[in-house]
Amino acid sequence: MDFLKDYTGKINKELEAIDLPNGPSNLYDPLRYFFKLGGKRIRPILTLLAAERFDKNAVNDSINAALAIEIFHNFSLVHDDIMDEAPVRRGQQTVHKKWNQSIAILSGDVMLVKAYEYLNSYSPEIAKQLIKIFSKTAVEVCEGQQMDMDFEKISKVTQEDYLKMITLKTSVLLGCALQMGAIVGGGDVQGQTDLYAYGLNMGIAFQIQDDLLDLYGDPKLVGKQVGGDVIANKNTLLMVIAKESANENQLKKLEKLSTETNIDRKIKGIIALFKTLKVQEKCQELMGDFYNKAEYYLNKIDVNDSESGLWLLTKQLQKRSY
Amino acid sequence: MDFLKDYTGKINKELEAIDLPNGPSNLYDPLRYFFKLGGKRIRPILTLLAAERFDKNAVNDSINAALAIEIFHNFSLVHDDIMDEAPVRRGQQTVHKKWNQSIAILSGDVMLVKAYEYLNSYSPEIAKQLIKIFSKTAVEVCEGQQMDMDFEKISKVTQEDYLKMITLKTSVLLGCALQMGAIVGGGDVQGQTDLYAYGLNMGIAFQIQDDLLDLYGDPKLVGKQVGGDVIANKNTLLMVIAKESANENQLKKLEKLSTETNIDRKIKGIIALFKTLKVQEKCQELMGDFYNKAEYYLNKIDVNDSESGLWLLTKQLQKRSY
Numbered sequence: 001m002d003f004l005k006d007y008t009g010k011i012n013k014e015l016e017a018i019d020l021p022n023g024p025s026n027l028y029d030p031l032r033y034f035f036k037l038g039g040k041r042i043r044p045i046l047t048l049l050a051a052e053r054f055d056k057n058a059v060n061d062s063i064n065a066a067l068a069i070e071i072f073h074n075f076s077l078v079h080d081d082i083m084d085e086a087p088v089r090r091g092q093q094t095v096h097k098k099w100n101q102s103i104a105i106l107s108g109d110v111m112l113v114k115a116y117e118y119l120n121s122y123s124p125e126i127a128k129q130l131i132k133i134f135s136k137t138a139v140e141v142c143e144g145q146q147m148d149m150d151f152e153k154i155s156k157v158t159q160e161d162y163l164k165m166i167t168l169k170t171s172v173l174l175g176c177a178l179q180m181g182a183i184v185g186g187g188d189v190q191g192q193t194d195l196y197a198y199g200l201n202m203g204i205a206f207q208i209q210d211d212l213l214d215l216y217g218d219p220k221l222v223g224k225q226v227g228g229d230v231i232a233n234k235n236t237l238l239m240v241i242a243k244e245s246a247n248e249n250q251l252k253k254l255e256k257l258s259t260e261t262n263i264d265r266k267i268k269g270i271i272a273l274f275k276t277l278k279v280q281e282k283c284q285e286l287m288g289d290f291y292n293k294a295e296y297y298l299n300k301i302d303v304n305d306s307e308s309g310l311w312l313l314t315k316q317l318q319k320r321s322y
Numbered sequence: 323m324d325f326l327k328d329y330t331g332k333i334n335k336e337l338e339a340i341d342l343p344n345g346p347s348n349l350y351d352p353l354r355y356f357f358k359l360g361g362k363r364i365r366p367i368l369t370l371l372a373a374e375r376f377d378k379n380a381v382n383d384s385i386n387a388a389l390a391i392e393i394f395h396n397f398s399l400v401h402d403d404i405m406d407e408a409p410v411r412r413g414q415q416t417v418h419k420k421w422n423q424s425i426a427i428l429s430g431d432v433m434l435v436k437a438y439e440y441l442n443s444y445s446p447e448i449a450k451q452l453i454k455i456f457s458k459t460a461v462e463v464c465e466g467q468q469m470d471m472d473f474e475k476i477s478k479v480t481q482e483d484y485l486k487m488i489t490l491k492t493s494v495l496l497g498c499a500l501q502m503g504a505i506v507g508g509g510d511v512q513g514q515t516d517l518y519a520y521g522l523n524m525g526i527a528f529q530i531q532d533d534l535l536d537l538y539g540d541p542k543l544v545g546k547q548v549g550g551d552v553i554a555n556k557n558t559l560l561m562v563i564a565k566e567s568a569n570e571n572q573l574k575k576l577e578k579l580s581t582e583t584n585i586d587r588k589i590k591g592i593i594a595l596f597k598t599l600k601v602q603e604k605c606q607e608l609m610g611d612f613y614n615k616a617e618y619y620l621n622k623i624d625v626n627d628s629e630s631g632l633w634l635l636t637k638q639l640q641k642r643s644y
Contacts, residue, residue: 027468079431083424102405102471105427106464109401112431113460116438120453124446131442131453138435142428146349149424 003312007048011041011070014063018114030095030107031114034074037090042313043177044070049309050181050195053302058185065130065180068118072134073173075111076141078104083149112138122184129183137176144169151235162240163204171203191301198297198310205290206317211236212283215271218321227267233258237286238279245277291318325634329370333363333392336385340436352417352429353436356396359412364635365499366392371631372503372517375624380507387452387502390440394456395495397433398463400426405471434460444506451505459498466491473557484562485526493525513623520619520632527612528639533558534605537593540643549589555580559608560601567599613640 015035020028044066051062080086081094082104088094096104119130147165151157157165175196182192211229215238219226229236246254253273260266274280294314302308337357342350366388373384402408403416404426410416418426441452469487473479479487497518504514533551537560541548551558568576575595582588596602616636624630 021465024465024468024472026472027465079427082427103468105401105404106468106471109431109434110461110464112434113457113464116453117457117461120450120457124450127450127453128442128446131438131449135435135439135442139432139439142432142435143343143346143349146346146425146428149428150346150348 003309004045004316007045007309008041010048010063011044011066012038014067015070018067026099026103027107027110030078030099030103031111033098034078034095034107034111037092039090041070042317043073043173045313046174046177046199046310047181047184049313050178050187051185052181053195053308053310054182054185054187054191058181062181062184064118064121065184066177068115068130068134069173069177069180071111071118072115072138075108075115076145078108078111080145082108083145126183130180133176133179133183137172140168140172144172154235156243157235157240159237159240159244162235162237166207166237167200167204170207171200174203174206175199194297194301198294198301201290201294201297202314202317205287205294208237208283208287208290209317209320211238212280212287213321215267215274216280227263227270230267230270231263237283238274241282242274242277242279245279245282246273250277325631326367326638329367329631330363332370332385333366333388334360336389337392340389348421348425349429349432352400352421352425353433355420356400356417356429356433359414361412363392364639365395365495367635368496368499368521368632369503369506371635372500372509373507374503375517375630375632376504376507376509376513380503384503384506386440386443387506388499390437390452390456391495391499391502393433393440394437394460397430397437398467400430400433402467404430405467448505452502455498455501455505459494462490462494466494476557478565479557479562481559481562481566484557484559488529488559489522489526492529493522496525496528497521516619516623520616520623523612523616523619524636524639527609527616530559530605530609530612531639531642533560534602534609535643537589537596538602549585549592552589552592553585559605560596563604564596564599564601567601567604568595572599 018031018035020031022028047062047066047069048059051058051065055061077089078095081089082096082101086094087097092098094104095107099107115134116131119134120127122130144165144167147161148169151162151165176199178195178199179192182195187195214229214236215227217226225231229239242254243251250273253269257266257269257273260269291314298310298314302310340353340357342353344350369384369388369391370381373380373387377383399411400417403411404418404423408416409419414420416426417429421429437456438453441456442449444452466487466489469483470491473484473487498521500517500521501514504517509517536551536558537549539548547553551561564576565573572595575591579588579591579595582591613636620632620636624632
């Protein structure tokens, strides 16, 4: 995503330039560490692009809103990593592994407060609007994370519940990032709503693509073991659809494969069963629906032209292979 | 503190009336549970009293700011209880014990966001002022908690560092509660600053009193085992002062007592040593200094009259025995 490099670079530069106190170092070092871990920075870039859509000169004005979104995203990663007991994030140790769990909880908490400080840096009217949509979204992200954890203890999750979970856990934040950019850029309410809807649908499609890439992506490009979700018996959309489509025998087979300890045999078995059940096609179709909806809303506010950052980003994300 | 009963009742009623979504129940049940655990509700009461000081009719207007402060306080308790591995809070199971740690992290996070939602319910100008002082304070509370955790690994903490830690961990929140009330009540900047300074000094005195009561309080009134801090080898102000006053022999004795497994012998030994070192008197003197400073600032904005809620509260807190 070459055209985004400038934006990513801008976000990275701003994140690293954040003036944090030296002490207590056990509180602030994790922030400095995490802000340097990198990442696609898609959320803050959406904020910048949305602001630019309404006001060519609003990119700099929207930086603080973009930082708030990215810092919030980092907060949720630090806390989620504790809950998931994840040892590695972006190729580096997670905060609770590198320091300890208490420090990870507390430095995450500080990140959340810092996000609000960036939003509160705007004029009172703008700040109030930003904080309203941001808080609503933050609550939803927590709800999504809780649903995700609850799903680990449920063997059969419905497609509807799964889509609701990823909407809350992932997509609303993309919608929020865009709406906040629109607010700072001076967009009208209709424009804000359309951009939010665009982000929401993009986010769902993006998450479905993640599920697909985990099993069908090129391991060299994806950068992690193919089938990680399958190995961990995660309820991804693939698995949800498989279970909904399977007959009794196929369900038994799935059940048996979930306890298969030979990883190679497990993944091959699952892929074969998914093929019979046309799981990949069904997922791709669903993903296509959400990308179409996203494009519908984007078209409403931004006619498809090759100069539009939001369109370029949409096209790039659709054909991404990692 | 009889005269406060009306205020406490009001806060409890408002907390229990908060309209939380039903699901995910694992996210919201802990909030409902924790809001009902009770407590002195001193922080939100300070907000109400401060608002009333500037505008007799502002008590109802200040409820949302008071709720924000109390919900923030609850957030910090839920997360601190995880860090401290505390099984019991106000005689009931802590959230991470009753549910699990992930749920405690996440429901704490939601509380923090909810606190901001209450602050953002005010007019843009007021909301921006409230969120500014609140965010600054929230960051400081995290810093104080981190310092407290860091102190567990340091054998000798200076009095200055200890006072800084309790200022950040406890006192700034009292100052913030008062300043927010003053803002909502329409107090001028000088009034806000004086009330903040009053709260800060009250908070430090209050915390020193906590340390004193832990060892010298009446176990029936304090409601927990006397000497809990001593048993856990906590760096309280008593211990900090003892170590600063002790000669080499006395330090060795303290060191030896810290590993004493007979609790009765340990507490008696510490009390005897503290007596020689005049630790209790020194602590009381310091506490008196902070109470005096608090009264100085309160006098600046509120002449000592028997009708003043803030004065009544101050007097009550000074003579509290639990």
